[in-house]
Amino acid sequence: MNALPQETPEEPERAREVWPPRDTRPDVPEWxxxxxxxxxxxxxxxxxxxxxxxxxxxxxxxxxxxxxxCRAPLGAMPADDAPPYVAMLVMVHLIGFVVVLIFHFGLSxxxxxxxxxxxxxxxxxxxxxxxxxxxxxxxxxKLGRKRxxxx
Numbered sequence: 001m002n003a004l005p006q007e008t009p010e011e012p013e014r015a016r017e018v019w020p021p022r023d024t025r026p027d028v029p030e031w032x033x034x035x036x037x038x039x040x041x042x043x044x045x046x047x048x049x050x051x052x053x054x055x056x057x058x059x060x061x062x063x064x065x066x067x068x069x070c071r072a073p074l075g076a077m078p079a080d081d082a083p084p085y086v087a088m089l090v091m092v093h094l095i096g097f098v099v100v101l102i103f104h105f106g107l108s109x110x111x112x113x114x115x116x117x118x119x120x121x122x123x124x125x126x127x128x129x130x131x132x133x134x135x136x137x138x139x140x141x142k143l144g145r146k147r148x149x150x151x
Contacts, residue, residue: 033142043138044131048072050141056134063137077140078147083133090132091125 032050033039039049048054051070058064065075095117102109109117 036142039138039142040135043134043136043141046130046134048074049138056137057130061130061133063133072141073146074137074141076146077137078145079133079136079140082136083129086132086136087125087129090128091121094124095121 034042034050034052038052042052043049043056046056048056048067048070050067050072053070054064054068056063056067056074063075063077063079066073098117
């Protein structure tokens with residue numbers, strides 16, 4: 001009278017199924033990407049554009065090969081030449097604006113003033129270069145552009 005349902009051999013197999021089923025095509029990435037704004041903002045902050053939980057950089061400009069959290073291929077993004085150009089474009093406009101303001105108000109800096117402007121330019125370029133590299137990596141990861149293997 002103890003009518004317990006008998007387990008069939010199929011039931012333990014069903015318990016191991018994953019829902020929704022994972023796509024096993026090779027062209028579909030294993031990580032998910034957020035919207036453009038979120039991905040680029042995360043990259044500019046130096047965090048993984050995909051998950052936002054792990055850092056992109058392993059040092060000042062060295063990039064981790066893969067994200068420590070979501071396994072996104074950060075090191076496969078060819079962000080070599082674009083970040084310096086973006087940094088120079090931004091900084092030349094900002095420093096040019098400051099120089100125009102200095103001369104517009106009749107200030108004539110001496111050698112110490114020019115040296116200070118030069119140090120300010122170098123420091124700002126170093127900061128903007130890291131921000132630009134994170135943003136470029138985010139854009140390339142969002143577009144799915146990986147570095148082509150040599151050979």
